[in-house]
Amino acid sequence: MDQDEYGEGQATLGDRLTAAREGAGLDLGALAERLGVRIETLEGWEADQAEPRAAFLGRLSGMLGVSLVWLMTGEGEGPQDGDGLRQMLRSELRDLQRTLEESAQRIERLERLLGQE
Structure with missing residues (x-):
């Protein structure tokens, strides 16, 4: 996966979240369950209709194997x-x-x- 494709100018937080989730081999339901949120909440984050709170961003980066910086900005270590x-x-x-x-x-x-x- 070309990390430049997910840089600040090209992709949104939702795009990077979706890419990381898919890279980790998780569907929406599995990730939502692990996070303790509703699927609709996660869908909203991936569609950029809402943003996760800081605590969720940290948990997401850990669960999905991406750096927090990459998840927020597209720079650094992305999907593994x-x-x-x-x-x-x-x-x-x-x-x-x-x-x-x-x-x-x-x-x-x-x-x-x-x-x-």
């Missing part, structure tokens, strides 16, 4: 190549596995407590 995307997905997978393990431990603890009644 296949290897970078795989690395990002592996990291997310490890985070999810850790969360599942912690949840399983909580479930076991609660089951033990309930069994003591």
Whole structure:
């Protein structure tokens, strides 16, 4: 992907957001769920009908594997190549596995407590 194509003069925040989401292999529903926003909200951001708050911009850049500067201005590190995307997905997978393990431990603890009644 030619990063100049997404520079300040050529693309909007919504364009870059769409490109990053697609580069990460996510559909609108998946990204909206991960962010905790409605699909309509994300559609509005991608259509430049509204802009995400600063906290969401930071989360978006992390989730989509692009720099915050690129997302806002089109300069810097944009959508990742296949290897970078795989690395990002592996990291997310490890985070999810850790969360599942912690949840399983909580479930076991609660089951033990309930069994003591």
